[in-house]
Every structure is written in C-alpha cells, then in structure tokens.
Amino acid sequence: MFYCGVALLSCVELCCIMLCCVALCCVMFCSCVAHCCTLKTTFLSHPQGFINLGTSENKLCFDLLHSRLTQPDMLHIDPPLLQYPDWKGHGFLRRAVADFLSHYCGSRCPLDPDNVIVMNGCGSLFSAIAAVICDPEEAILIPTPFYGVITEDVGLYSGVKLFHVPLDCEVASGDGTRPFHLTVEKLEDGLQRAKEQGVMVRGVILVNPHNPLADIYTPQEMAGFLEFAKRSLHAIVDEVYMLTIFQEKVSFQSVLGMDRYLPDPQRTHVLWGFSKDFAMAGIRVGTLYTENTDLMEALSQLANLHGVPGSTQHQMAQLLQDRDWISEVFLPENQRRLKTSHGYVAAELSRLGVPYLHRPACFYLWADLRKYLGEASFSAELSLWRVFLRHKVVLSCGQAFSCSTPGWFRIVFADEKHPLELGAEKSEGTTRRQRLEPHQRGH
Structure with missing residues (x-):
C-alpha cells in the first residue's frame, strides 16, 4: 500500500x-x-x-x-560524500548504527546493517512508515498522552489518522497501577472501539521511554504490548530516549535486546535518533531498524525526499564508533x-x-x-x-x-x-x- x-x-x-x-x-x-x-x-x-x-x-x-565534533576526524570530505548516496544512508553510517544499537541495546546477535535506514529525523520516518503500511484514512493506535507532532507526521503523505487509547491519571487504591498506566487491556479496548467505528487499524505506536510521561516500560510490559500487536498489526517502537536515563539502578531494555522473544519480528520496527540521547535536536538524523524487507524497500523509495548530507553522515558515524567517548x-x-x-x-x-x-x-x-x-x-x-x-x-x-x-x-x-x-x-x-x-x- x-x-x-x-x-x-x-x-x-x-x-x-x-x-x-x-x-x-x-x-x-x-x-x-x-x-x-x-x-x-x-x-x-x-x-x-x-x-x-x-x-x-x-x-x-x-x-x-563542541569538543568532540571539532576533532580532526570529523573534518573529512571525499568524493563519495559529495555524490548521490544510497538513499537508505551511506553504508558506513548504517554499519555504525547497527554496531552501536547492538552494543547499547544488548542484542544477543549483531544487528544487520542492511536492516537499517537513515532519514532526516524520526518525524520523517513516522511519515514514511505510515504512508507505506496504511491506505488513506486508515489508522494507527496510540496511547494518550503522546508527543503531539506525531499526528502531523503520520498524516503528512496519505491522511493516516491516529486512533487514541486514553490513559487515566487517577489510580484506584490498591490495584498496583500508576497514573497513565498503559495495559494490554486498554489496547484491546482501543482496537475494539476502532472496529465498532469502522476504522481500519494497521499498527500501534509505542514510545519507550515515554514522551511526555517519562515512563519506562518493563520488558514484561513491552512483551505484552508486542504480543497484542501480533494480530497483523505493525508495532512501531520509538526509543529515542533509550540512553537518557539519569538515575542509578534504573535500567532500560530495548526491544532490540528482546530478539529471542519478539512475537513478530517482521512487524516490529524500532526508531532511534541523535536528537535526544546525544542532545542534537538540530542535527536531523533518525534511524529505523526493521527486518521487514518489503517495508525497507518501500521506505527506500521515499528516502530520497528525506536525505541526510554526506558530511553529516560521516560525523555521526565517527561519533557512534567512538565507544570510549x-x-x-x-x-x-x-x-x-x-x-x-x-x-x-x-x-x-x-x-x-x-x-x-x-x-x-x-x-x-x-x-x-x-x-x-x-x-x-x-x-x-x-x-x-x-x-x-x-x-x-x-x-x-x-x-x-x-x-x-x-x-x-x-x-x-x-x-x-x-x-x-x-x-x-x-x-x-x-x-x-x-x-x-x-x-x-x-x-
């Protein structure tokens, strides 16, 4: 589609x-x-x-x-950086992203660079994914509250809608929940309401760590959400804050580190970018990891509209490879x-x-x-x-x-x-x- x-x-x-x-x-x-x-x-x-x-x-x-980005290894230009690239991103950057995610996401097996695509920000990736997996006026489930610009992103190309799953700020005494607690039951209810309203739902967006709640979902919670999505829904997992954890003894488990337990790897797509974890909101570089080759091929057709300059790709690859820094x-x-x-x-x-x-x-x-x-x-x-x-x-x-x-x-x-x-x-x-x-x- x-x-x-x-x-x-x-x-x-x-x-x-x-x-x-x-x-x-x-x-x-x-x-x-x-x-x-x-x-x-x-x-x-x-x-x-x-x-x-x-x-x-x-x-x-x-x-x-400033100190790192002005080092000599960042100041590099060669002919391939000035020529038309592979629209999925230069191979050296996709390899660097795959290695970086393999390490920091705790993947049991090295991630494949061929499953990485790079665009100018995660907003562009949301737009492209929505256009590929949905027909016009179809929908993607999303718990509320959520980062509001996603509404614009998914509707950019083909009028895709977001179908809201409202989360309650009140907590019943003794039920073990927290304010704005997402559960599989709430996702089930949202999907059922969409069906009753005649809305075709093609996917679900899961943001972890969350914006604006700053919640971190446990591996058990994420496994439940992904199991819910197994019914022919695409799970679009936004992990742009995955390294922005500032309390000791608090851990985050990426979906990419749950590879043995993913209910449907072909329909699980993980976004990550530089704007949050590396404090570079003005450097528009977002990445997607997916094992779905059909999705990757379709996204590649849109990627020429969302390219990243070659010199920027070089700098970001150098940064990701500097594990010590x-x-x-x-x-x-x-x-x-x-x-x-x-x-x-x-x-x-x-x-x-x-x-x-x-x-x-x-x-x-x-x-x-x-x-x-x-x-x-x-x-x-x-x-x-x-x-x-x-x-x-x-x-x-x-x-x-x-x-x-x-x-x-x-x-x-x-x-x-x-x-x-x-x-x-x-x-x-x-x-x-x-x-x-x-x-x-x-x-």
Missing part, C-alpha cells in the same frame, strides 16, 4: 491552519519560541525575556559536543547534569505543592496543575497556559499531547541553572496569582 499526496503550503498558510487546532497551536508556539530562546546569553542579558520550558531539548552538553565521557556526564537539573526543578515543584510524576528518564516532568484551573476543562487549561505565557514562561499543556484530563503540563528541565532559576521565579509568581483567581471567578 502506498499513497503520496503532499500539498505544499506557505508558512503563513500553515500557521493559519495551525491556529484552528488548539493543541497543535501550543506545540508550534513552543517550537517557535525555542528558536528565540536557546542561547544562554539571551537569558543572561535579557532576564525579562521568555523562558522556554516547553521544548524538549537538552541544552546541558554543548561543551562536550560515549561510555566514559558523554553518557556519565550527561546523566549527572540531567540528574542535577531534574532535582532542582522537582524540588521547586514540591516547594510549590505541585504534584508531578517522579520518573528517572528524559528531559521533562509531567506536572499536575489542575488546582490552578478555574474549572476542569481544556479551555481553562489553555487559559492557564496563556497566563504562564503572559509571564514569559513557555510550557507545553496537556492538550498538545491529547491528554484526556485537563490540567497536566510538561515542564522541560534539561537546561542550565540560570534559566531554570528564572523560570522558577516567574512560575512562582504566576501560580501565586492563580491561587486566588479561580475563586474570584466563582463569585
């Missing part, structure tokens, strides 16, 4: 369309503000400017990356810095009496700001988001992630101390005002 009907829109037209959708408007706004607020000098010289705690970028490791320098220091920043923001939320999910991964906290809503509605959530915005604090509100319960916000902590302190100061002023305003509106 393959369909491609892309309408090219101007930036103005695209913005107009986005304004019609509140959730996506929030995401797009956060993204736009990110470009204006990334430099440390901005915070130091303009303390009254925006503090962006909404865009999931790691701004803690520029010094480490990754394991001895970058990962431990990145994890230490993330842990420190997480601890600071978590302490500030606790001081303000704001509940949040305490998780050991990713760049963000999923915080419960429901007590600051005038009413339990998404319009009230958007109003609160605007209040923060007026006070120059950019957060990501729950509806940008299709959260089923209003009042939850994602707060990114992967930044240096000064902007985090300014963000905490501005947020405290905002929440102090909000404590009274809901009651005043009730009179």
